Amino acid sequence: MKFIVSILLTALLAFVAGLFTQFPWWVFAISSFVVSALIPQAPGKSFLSGFLGLFLLWVILAIIKDAANEHILSTKVSQILPLGGSFIMLILITGIIGGLISGFAALTGAYLKKS
Amino acid sequence: MRIVPLLASALLTWGAIHLFNTQLSVGGSKTPRLGYFLSPQHGFWQNAESTETNYNDNIVLKDLQGKVEVYIDDRLVPHIYADEDNDAYYVQGYLHAKFRLWQMEFQTHVAAGRLSEIVGKERVSTDQFFRRLGMVYGAEKTKAYVEKNNPEMQSAIDSYAKGVNAYIAQLKPEEIPFEYKLLDYKPEAWTSLKTYLFQMFMSYDLTGRGAVTDLQMSNARNYFGYKDFDRLFTDVQDSLDPIIPKGTVYAKPSIKVVTPADVQTAYLGDTSGSSTAMAPFVPNKSNGSNNWVVGGSKTKSGRPILANDPHLGLNLPSLWFEVQISTPTHRTYGASFPGSPAVIIGFNDSIAWGVTNAGRDVLDYYEMKFKDSTLNEYWYNGEWVKAEKRSETIKVKDSANVIENIAMTVYGPTMYDHHYKNSGSGGKNLALRWTAHDGGSGLLAFYKLNHAKNYDDYLEAISHWNTTGQNFAFASKTGDIALKQQANFVARWYRQGDFILPGQDSTYAWQGYIPTNENPMIKNPERGFVSSANQKSTDNSYPYYLGATSNFPVYRGVIINRKLTALSNATAQDIQKLQMDNYNVFAEMARPVLMKYVNRAALTADEKKYLDIMNGWNLVSDVNEKGATVFNVIWDSLEASIWGDEFAGATTNIGWPDEITLLESLQRDSLYSFADNIKTKNKVETITDAVMEAIKKATVVLQKADKEGKLSWASFKDTRVSHLLKINPLSALHLPIGGGRHIINATTEMHGPSWRMIVHMTDEIEAYGVYPGGQHGNPGSKYYDTFIDHWATGKYYPILFLHLKDAPTHKRIKWLMTFTKA
Numbered sequence: 001m002k003f004i005v006s007i008l009l010t011a012l013l014a015f016v017a018g019l020f021t022q023f024p025w026w027v028f029a030i031s032s033f034v035v036s037a038l039i040p041q042a043p044g045k046s047f048l049s050g051f052l053g054l055f056l057l058w059v060i061l062a063i064i065k066d067a068a069n070e071h072i073l074s075t076k077v078s079q080i081l082p083l084g085g086s087f088i089m090l091i092l093i094t095g096i097i098g099g100l101i102s103g104f105a106a107l108t109g110a111y112l113k114k115s
Numbered sequence: 116m117r118i119v120p121l122l123a124s125a126l127l128t129w130g131a132i133h134l135f136n137t138q139l140s141v142g143g144s145k146t147p148r149l150g151y152f153l154s155p156q157h158g159f160w161q162n163a164e165s166t167e168t169n170y171n172d173n174i175v176l177k178d179l180q181g182k183v184e185v186y187i188d189d190r191l192v193p194h195i196y197a198d199e200d201n202d203a204y205y206v207q208g209y210l211h212a213k214f215r216l217w218q219m220e221f222q223t224h225v226a227a228g229r230l231s232e233i234v235g236k237e238r239v240s241t242d243q244f245f246r247r248l249g250m251v252y253g254a255e256k257t258k259a260y261v262e263k264n265n266p267e268m269q270s271a272i273d274s275y276a277k278g279v280n281a282y283i284a285q286l287k288p289e290e291i292p293f294e295y296k297l298l299d300y301k302p303e304a305w306t307s308l309k310t311y312l313f314q315m316f317m318s319y320d321l322t323g324r325g326a327v328t329d330l331q332m333s334n335a336r337n338y339f340g341y342k343d344f345d346r347l348f349t350d351v352q353d354s355l356d357p358i359i360p361k362g363t364v365y366a367k368p369s370i371k372v373v374t375p376a377d378v379q380t381a382y383l384g385d386t387s388g389s390s391t392a393m394a395p396f397v398p399n400k401s402n403g404s405n406n407w408v409v410g411g412s413k414t415k416s417g418r419p420i421l422a423n424d425p426h427l428g429l430n431l432p433s434l435w436f437e438v439q440i441s442t443p444t445h446r447t448y449g450a451s452f453p454g455s456p457a458v459i460i461g462f463n464d465s466i467a468w469g470v471t472n473a474g475r476d477v478l479d480y481y482e483m484k485f486k487d488s489t490l491n492e493y494w495y496n497g498e499w500v501k502a503e504k505r506s507e508t509i510k511v512k513d514s515a516n517v518i519e520n521i522a523m524t525v526y527g528p529t530m531y532d533h534h535y536k537n538s539g540s541g542g543k544n545l546a547l548r549w550t551a552h553d554g555g556s557g558l559l560a561f562y563k564l565n566h567a568k569n570y571d572d573y574l575e576a577i578s579h580w581n582t583t584g585q586n587f588a589f590a591s592k593t594g595d596i597a598l599k600q601q602a603n604f605v606a607r608w609y610r611q612g613d614f615i616l617p618g619q620d621s622t623y624a625w626q627g628y629i630p631t632n633e634n635p636m637i638k639n640p641e642r643g644f645v646s647s648a649n650q651k652s653t654d655n656s657y658p659y660y661l662g663a664t665s666n667f668p669v670y671r672g673v674i675i676n677r678k679l680t681a682l683s684n685a686t687a688q689d690i691q692k693l694q695m696d697n698y699n700v701f702a703e704m705a706r707p708v709l710m711k712y713v714n715r716a717a718l719t720a721d722e723k724k725y726l727d728i729m730n731g732w733n734l735v736s737d738v739n740e741k742g743a744t745v746f747n748v749i750w751d752s753l754e755a756s757i758w759g760d761e762f763a764g765a766t767t768n769i770g771w772p773d774e775i776t777l778l779e780s781l782q783r784d785s786l787y788s789f790a791d792n793i794k795t796k797n798k799v800e801t802i803t804d805a806v807m808e809a810i811k812k813a814t815v816v817l818q819k820a821d822k823e824g825k826l827s828w829a830s831f832k833d834t835r836v837s838h839l840l841k842i843n844p845l846s847a848l849h850l851p852i853g854g855g856r857h858i859i860n861a862t863t864e865m866h867g868p869s870w871r872m873i874v875h876m877t878d879e880i881e882a883y884g885v886y887p888g889g890q891h892g893n894p895g896s897k898y899y900d901t902f903i904d905h906w907a908t909g910k911y912y913p914i915l916f917l918h919l920k921d922a923p924t925h926k927r928i929k930w931l932m933t934f935t936k937a
Contacts, residue, residue: 015156018154018155018156018157019156021156021157021287021288021289022288024136024151025136025150025151025154025156025157025158026132026135026136026150029128029132033128043120043124057155058153058154058155061155061156061160062155062160065155065160065161065163066160066163068163068165068166068167069163069164069165069166069895070166070897072163072166072894072895072896072897072899073159073160073162073163073164073293073894073895074160074163075844076844076845076894076895077159077844079843079844080297080842080844080845081146085844090153093153094153094155094160097135097149097150097153098150098153098154100131101128101131101132101135101150104124104127104128104131105128107124107127107128108121108124108125108127108128110124111117111120111121111124112121114117
């Protein structure tokens with residue numbers, strides 16, 4: 001239960017913080033850290049819930065944009081980066097980058113709680 | 116102790132953020148900041164615009180005078196209806212920014228020498244070049260002149276700038292265009308100076324070749340000596356069909372140009388300083404265009420039809436943006452420049468106009484003598500004159516500023532000196548004299564054309580055009596057709612300014628501008644049409660020197676005039692076909708000359724095969740024609756075998772002579788001495804030897820193309836429309852389009868008709884247009900490249916030239932934006 005709540009709260013707070021686009025893009029690292037500091041879990045689980053919270057949020061947000069755009073831009077960006085023109089790869093990479101940072105931040109929160 | 120893992124994970128978090136918040140260097144280029152770029156709420160996903168975007172909007176802005184309605188049609192062309200002219204330009208600025216902000220700023224950054232600010236030190240040399248060319252200096256002079264003399268124009272440009280800034284002001288951080296995120300910078304405020312900088316950008320694109328050709332010509336003269344030079348870069352063009360028909364009688368010139376007494380020794384024969392600097396890049400030689408008007412006597416309707424297709428670099432986002440502007444003073448439609456108010460090429464309720472480049476020489480170099488390396492004083496008319504210094508600071512991303520101190524002379528900025536030189540510059544100090552530095556009325560000519568009602572208005576409007584020479588074609592509903600070459604043209608003596616001029620006294624200075632009423636001009640001619648295709652405007656009976664003949668291509672003019680002469684009962688559809696015509700008149704003349712020198716017995720089977728393809732070709736450079744490819748490759752190889760040896764010894768860059776020079780020399784003189792390969796000592800090669808060598812070399816190229824399946828003309832030519840940053844995934848590649856050099860459809864690899872427009876002056880104007888791009892500059896919009904297929908395949912869009920009363924209910928109108936005063 002804690003795990004699911006952590007994921008959802010991580011995603012929700014990151015989304016809300018992300019609405020304030022004058023803040024830097026990594027502002028979610030703070031909210032993910034706070035979530036994991038408030039909801040105590042084992043470090044491994046904290047990392048995973050932090051990772052999944054952002055991975056899911058960014059993947060879903062990207063899919064919403066990408067579907068409405070009919071993959072026009074994602075296909076181009078995926079050639080520039082280069083990811084072989086695959087929008088699926090691009091969406092996954094997007095999720096993984098957000099997830100990793102959030103996971104590390106959550107891990108930090110978990111260790112803070114324990115130290 | 117959990118402090119160690121705490122610190123470790125904190126460090127890891129910080130490290131990951133840092134890594135994804137930094138531009139990484141990969142293979143010579145920089146990535147975006149990946150975390151930012153990929154963040155769905157901040158980065159590029161925000162630019163993935165919905166294909167169902169609704170452009171309806173109500174916008175409240177403080178600087179408006181009244182209400183403005185903008186009806187947007189199915190091609191995303193805005194039709195602006197305003198109660199005041201300035202409100203219309205204000206909204207035009209807003210819309211240009213909405214759809215093209217990044218491009219507008221980028222192009223003016225290029226002009227202003229500010230690329231290094233965005234991309235870093237690898238572009239410093241580009242920036243230095245533009246700074247020293249006086250691009251900012253010219254823009255400032257024009258701005259000052261217009262502010263003083265043309266308040267109406269100035270207020271249009273100011274209103275436009277306010278509109279651009281109104282858009283930028285409401286832009287949220289995540290909404291900035293895609294390319295800003297890719298390169299990691301932010302838009303800045305727009306200024307009226309940027310509109311003038313954009314004009315300098317166009318002046319450079321259209322007349323800046325002189326900054327290179329004058330050096331090349333000087334190098335060539337020094338290398339060959341004037342006598343041979345004069346044969347290679349001859350003044351003669353047998354095939355010329357000038358803009359103003361041959362045999363026209365010109366009035367006596369009002370300026371008596373005096374050739375300096377020592378011109379033979381001090382100028383033409385001057386071989387001092389055997390080499391000179393070369394510029395790092397050159398505007399495309401084919402920057403030209405076609406325009407023509409057929410009069411009522413040649414059309415089915417009895418009304419004139421005007422056509423124009425300016426040939427420029429093909430880029431995405433396009434140089435052009437279609438717009439309709441309607442106010443109580445005028446209703447005008449056409450192609451506008453993002454970055455400038457009003458319409459540049461278009462039509463209104465009464466008239467239509469189109470432009471081509473005049474190709475006249477409006478830029479010269481003067482060699483200066485400075486007292487010492489401080490460049491504080493230069494020798495002029497027998498005394499030391501103080502040189503003001505113009506200091507320009509180039510900001511460089513992640514690096515120290517670079518400062519250019521430019522010595523300003525009586526002629527203009529000192530482009531090259533001992534600080535700024537290229538390979539083999541020999542320390543020459545070269546000052547630049549360029550009409551684009553004169554100030555002048557800027558866009559006023561176009562502003563007035565937007566409002567013009569008749570021939571007299573047209574003539575008055577274009578009289579204000581004084582920088583880069585243009586051929587202004589004109590048609591009116593009342594049946595007048597006309598074409599006039601207009602700018603401040605230098606009254607030159609023969610060969611003045613073809614080479615670097617001596618700058619130590621005023622003997623070699625410009626002696627005046629040709630009065631505008633003496634510029635080449637034609638109205639309602641007997642033959643029923645007017646046309647221009649960058650060829651020489653007149654035959655040699657025109658009393659002024661037009662500039663080096665190599666500035667003027669010949670063949671498009673020949674074929675256009677041939678076709679127009681044959682035309683009768685024309686419709687707009689006939690004119691569409693003509694703009695897309697792929698007949699190669701140069702090949703028509705060159706092929707028999709080539710064939711004359713072929714020794715068939717000495718050819719291999721493959722060589723025969725390709726030669727037969729060329730021989731059986733219908734001379735039309737259509738998409739699938741293999742003969743067009745063979746002809747072009749053989750001709751290029753022939754040029755290499757004729758010129759390669761002679762030019763190989765030159766240590767500096769010298770451009771090869773024009774194709775017409777080689778062709779006409781071969782037509783005239785079968786013992787062409789340049790055919791001899793000077794590298795072979797005991798043998799004198801003939802033209803046959805050169806042609807046979809060319810066929811051999813060409814066959815190697817053709818076999819390779821054949822094997823790759825690229826022998827058909829379009830795949831060999833491989834036309835593309837490149838994104839301004841040359842990023843392939845953002846470009847349109849491998850386009851199925853024919854045409855090419857010397858052809859009416861002048862589409863080459865990266866260059867060609869950048870806007871095709873046809874206007875039939877019927878009571879309700881019938882007009883067609885297409886450009887290789889789309890209205891939206893965002894690569895994430897479905898309107899980014901929508902017109903390219905139509906453009907490549909020669910289709911046109913019927914232009915919607917709307918009356919306000921019909922706009923709300925018209926079936927092609929999709930959206931309405933209203934702008935109201937706060």
